[in-house]
Amino acid sequence: MTKKLYINNPYLKETHARVIDKSFENDNFHIKLDRTIFYPHMSGGQPKDLGTICEKEVIDVYEDGLNIVHVLEEDIDSKDVNLSIDWNNRFDLMQQHTGQHILSAAFLKLFNAKTIAFHMGEKYITIDVDIVDINDEEILQIETLSNKIIQSNFNVTSSFLDSSNITDLDLSKVPEEEQDNIRIVNIDNISTTPCSGTHVSSTGEIGLIKIINTTNYKGNTRVSFICGNRSLKDYSLKNRYINKISLSLSSGITDVLDKFLKLKEDKENLQKKNKNLKEEIISLKGNRLLEKKKNINGIDYIIENLEGIDKKELNLISSYLNKEENLIQIYKLEDKNQGMFLISKSHNLDINLKELFDSIAQKIIVKGGGNKEKIQGTTSPTIIDRVIEMFYKEIQAYLKTKPNK
Known part of the structure; x- marks a missing residue:
């Protein structure tokens, strides 16, 4: 059986112990000691301690019945070993865990809300309390009471009892099964919890x-919170950023939110105006292209070589013009490095441009794709005109065999 030194003295950072068992499993050494200062991982919901045995890193700690197993990648030859834990990590977990007891007690006292679950994460701690809704004012009440308990510097003590001796205690959590040697953590009768x-x-x-x-x-x-040094780091980080934001807005810290909301409103208004202007530009450019259409056998064609236009804008223009009936759009985009094309059709025309693209791609080198309404792609600049001509002729030939809707 491993003697758990951390139970009575969580402030013990270093000690010695003796190896009582060792095995090699899953490429790691699993070592049992006669005593330890290492807390096992997620025992009672708390993460494991970090540290070393004989200056070799302990990568995991877990319970095996009454023993604590320490997992190392490197073997230890000696039977007598020295243990050292990462004190900063241990003290952080101590702050978080005791803080959780206090916060849970505050919820219970102020709102009769019980803690039904908790999780200790690397960044923050969460507790689930059986209350449906909680507002900012109530959160402030919880924080105020919790921090008054902290500032009062109450003693935190622990003792061991069995199930028959805890019936008179006002426990915040009652063990589900009868047990011997139940550890009770008490915060000056503010919180009495098996832990x-x-x-x-x-x-x-x-x-x-x-x-x-x-x-x-x-x-x-679900309440997410932080305690101790985590709170200080969080405050320092947020204070640094809020000061930078305040400086960039030429505003006092208390006015930052109002300034931000005003900027957000202005941005949204500008985005609306910009969207309307873009729509006007698209319609103007589209209508100019529409003036150049040619009618062949009852079908209107726009066949243009365009300069100074990006593909996103051209897609918007072609979509805008697709509201017209019996219209085929065939565009070549000027580029020295590659030949680019976009072909689009009105919704009423019975032709699948994607199938047409796949057919032409078997005859000449083109890359791209699309759907039955619109296709776009690239090819070599030396053959782009030939590709455009092929699409034009294939579309004409296909439409001659199909009656228009």
Whole structure:
């Protein structure tokens, strides 16, 4: 059985231990010790500790019955080993876990909302509380109470009881099964919770709790929050960015939101005006091309060699003109490096341009594609005129065999 030193002394950063068992599995060494300061991964929902054994990295820690198994990529020859944990990581988890107990207690006290799930992530912590809706004012109340508990610097203690001795305790969470040696973490009677995690010894060590987001989740509310040094880093980051934004807007910090909303409104108005202007330009250019149409056997053709126009704009023009009936558009775009083409038809014409493209592609080298209404592609600039001529003749030949709708 591995003695869990972190239970009674989570502040122990280094110690020695003796190897009691070792195996080689999945290309790694799995080592059991007679005692450890390493917390096993996701035991009670808390992530594992980071650190080294004999200066070799521990890549995983897990429970195996009453033993704790340490996973290393490198073997350790000695039976007597030195253990060292990453203290910054351990203390961060202690701050987050104790902070979670406090936040859950605040929800229970103010809104009788119980915590039904929690998750400790690398960036933030989440708890799911059985409350459907919560507003900004209520979040502020929760934060205020939580941080008052922190500032009061209450003691955080733990003890072991069995199931028969916890019936008189006002537990925030009751064990589902009868157990012996249930560890109870108590925050000066503000929170009394069965928990196997590592915790700070007094609430003042947490520093700060900050709720960063709330969302509806399966009929409950999921609360994302951070504690301690994570809160400081988050504040520093946001303060740096808000100051930069404030400077760029020539605005005081309290006026940044109003300025941003005004800029957003102005941008949306400009986008609407720009869209209307683009539509006018497209219609003007389209109508000019329409003036150049030629009627052959009841079908109108626009066959143009265009300069200074990009493919996106040409697509918009061809789509605009497709509202006309009995119209075929055949465009060649000037380019020194490649020959580009776009061919489009009115919706009422019974011809599948994609099938036509596939047929011509078997006779001459072209790249591209499209659908039955519009095709576009490229070919060598030396044969682009020939390709345009082929499409024109194939379309004429096909339409002669089909009555117009």
